[in-house]
Each structure stands twice: as C-alpha cells, then as structure tokens.
Amino acid sequence: MLTAFDFEPICFANMPLARYDYMAHGSDSEFTLRRNREAFQWVDLVERPGVSPAAVNTATELLGLKLEMPILIAPSTNQRDLHPEGDSAMYQGATAAHTPMIVASGSSIPIQKVAASATGPRWSQFYPIQNLGAARDQLELFQAHGATAIVVTVDQQTSRYERDLHDRNLGGSPRVQRGAAAAAPPAAQGPARYGVETRRLWYSWKYLDDIRPFIKGPMLIKGILTAEDAKLCVERGYDGIIVSNHGGRTLDYVPSTLEVLPEVVAGAGGKIPVLVDSGFRRGSDLVKAMALGASAVCLGRAPRWALGAFGPAGVQRLLEIVQTEFREAMAKTGRASLAALDHTAVRTDFP
Numbered sequence: 001m002l003t004a005f006d007f008e009p010i011c012f013a014n015m016p017l018a019r020y021d022y023m024a025h026g027s028d029s030e031f032t033l034r035r036n037r038e039a040f041q042w043v044d045l046v047e048r049p050g051v052s053p054a055a056v057n058t059a060t061e062l063l064g065l066k067l068e069m070p071i072l073i074a075p076s077t078n079q080r081d082l083h084p085e086g087d088s089a090m091y092q093g094a095t096a097a098h099t100p101m102i103v104a105s106g107s108s109i110p111i112q113k114v115a116a117s118a119t120g121p122r123w124s125q126f127y128p129i130q131n132l133g134a135a136r137d138q139l140e141l142f143q144a145h146g147a148t149a150i151v152v153t154v155d156q157q158t159s160r161y162e163r164d165l166h167d168r169n170l171g172g173s174p175r176v177q178r179g180a181a182a183a184a185p186p187a188a189q190g191p192a193r194y195g196v197e198t199r200r201l202w203y204s205w206k207y208l209d210d211i212r213p214f215i216k217g218p219m220l221i222k223g224i225l226t227a228e229d230a231k232l233c234v235e236r237g238y239d240g241i242i243v244s245n246h247g248g249r250t251l252d253y254v255p256s257t258l259e260v261l262p263e264v265v266a267g268a269g270g271k272i273p274v275l276v277d278s279g280f281r282r283g284s285d286l287v288k289a290m291a292l293g294a295s296a297v298c299l300g301r302a303p304r305w306a307l308g309a310f311g312p313a314g315v316q317r318l319l320e321i322v323q324t325e326f327r328e329a330m331a332k333t334g335r336a337s338l339a340a341l342d343h344t345a346v347r348t349d350f351p
Ligand SMILES: Cc1cc2nc3c(=O)[nH]c(=O)nc-3n(C[C@H](O)[C@H](O)[C@H](O)COP(=O)(O)O)c2cc1C
Pocket: 022, 023, 024, 036, 074, 075, 076, 077, 104, 105, 106, 125, 153, 222, 244, 245, 246, 247, 248, 277, 278, 279, 280, 298, 299, 300, 301, 302
C-alpha cells in the first residue's frame, strides 16, 4: 500500500457491490463527486527549496485538541459494512496513528462500545432531531461517552443516489432488497414525490440555537459552502465550521469544497476555525487546503477503504501514508510549519 488509492480496489473486492456503491456513490449525475477530485488539478503547488521533511513541524491546536497533524477522520455511517467491528475498528486504527475520529450519530456500533475500544481524542457528529428532548438525550449520551466536541451536520437535505437505484433494479442491494420484499410502498406524497429527502427539510438556524445549550464543548457546523453562512455561524456564536458537500452526496452541482474554501475562510474572518472535507486523498491535497486557509482536513472515504481492506491496521497505514505525504509536500513547498503554509504556497486557476 503506497497511496490512499491502493486501498480502494482491495476494499471493493472484499464486499458486495451494493455495499461498495453505498460508500462510493454521489448524488444524481455525480458531478460534484467528480469535481471534488478535479478541483485539485486547478491548484498548483509552488516549489521552494531549503526545508527538509525532518525539519517540518505539523503540530497544531484545534478547539482544545493538540494535533500532531491537522487531520481528522470524518464521520460516516455503516462502518460495519467494512469490518465486523465497524466504528470501533476505525477508532483503533485512528488512535494508533494519533488521529482524532469524529464518530457518526448513526454509527453501526453503539457509542458506549466505540468509546471503550480505544483511547484517542474523539468528537461526535449529530444529525438534527426535531424533538428537542430527544436531541438533548442524544447529545448528552455522546458527551457522557467522551465526545469533546459536537459536529452538527446541516447538509444532505436533497440527496438521491441513482447508483443505489440501479443496484436495486439489478437485484443486488441487500439493504434495498429487504424493502422490496415487503409490500410495494404507497405512492409518495408532497416533496417526496420529487425525490427530496423530506426527513431533513425542516432544518433552521433557530434550531441550531435551540440545541446550543445542550452542547457543553465546542459546536461545529458541517456542510457550510458560502461566505454568507460562515458569517452567520460566527454571528450566532458557533465554534467552528466544516466546509463540506458530504463527499458529493448532497445537492449535485454544488461546487467542490476546495473552490469555495477561500470564500468561507474569508467569511469566518479568522474568528473560528474552518475545517474542510470532500475528495481529500493525498498529502498534497491537504497542503493545498491548508494554504487556502483551512485549519484541518477530514478524511471520509479514504480511511473507509483502508478499514474495508485491512481493518484497523489498514486505517493506521493509510493515515501514516497521508501524514508522510503531507510532511513531504510541506517540505517541497519550503514550509517548515503550518503557520508558514500560506496562500503563496499555491496558485489557483479555478474555472
Ligand atoms: C458512506 C458514507 C457515509 C457517511 N455518513 C455520514 C454521516 O453519517 N454523517 C455525516 O455528517 N457525514 C457523513 N458522510 C460524509 C463524510 O463525513 C464526509 O463529509 C465525506 O465522506 C467527505 O468526502 P470524501 O469521502 O470524499 O473524503 C458519509 C460519507 C460516506 C462516504
């Protein structure tokens, strides 16, 4: 295993197509999914001599976390599709590579078990639950089991995954087959008729304010793609932003996160940290985002491929590969510390 990409075909070979597709798919035509990767071609690195990889210091502090590298594991569901120990196995691999993990609210292993399976720093992700009492209960549960920050995901309101529909038509999806075996569903009503995710259409800024008192530590908002929304996050007192299009799984034809990162960073005005995810695979990808103002990068599919390929040891190896690449790319751009990694390390040519 020499790059993150090497893990994907092994992961693919280890599981039924429908499970792989659940992870790989993007919304609709998958334009944003592809664009998340294409965007890295529109950002050049500026090579400068004079810094050796051994001299590079990648340490940083993020909302109370001391990080050796500005890398976290993005939250993602159904990790038991990848490994029998699911999220616990991911957490073990992350801890072995000194990388914090953000556990998904829909983790396939209960949070109590995940928490007991390793010792590294851990945040929890939360999908809005309309009933405030139930929201409070879930947030308290995550925090009681060691989440030192909460990531509230606000995107993915309009997703439709055509790959999964095709898998169902070909009879290949165990998850959808169960539904298909049941009686035919009644004809959809209202927005559902148009393929819109009705269970998430009610989100509001007021709701985020309402749950703020239930969160004792930092509260980050995941799924921000504009300067306007970044400003609102600052004004309303949230503690961090994750620029994310959910790995191309939310509204298709939104831009790549790399393209909008500079405007979101400008909107946040240096008042709160701006993290980013969607499409990050290589150390040099991370250097580009950090140069454009990110405080850290979250990895979604890459560690999932590693978990599906080789379990916790795979996750550890994947993270060590990306860490080494990141250090090397920093050295080649002549940057000895994250503070020195500014916009002069890149030249952007977005279309
Ligand atoms: C299979 C899968 C499941 C995901 N589940 C969640 C989730 O439950 N909550 C969430 O906030 N994001 C979820 N995400 C999005 C990730 O947190 C992250 O935004 C995305 O994977 C980043 O893009 P990348 O996969 O290209 O790195 C999921 C992503 C994938 C691929």
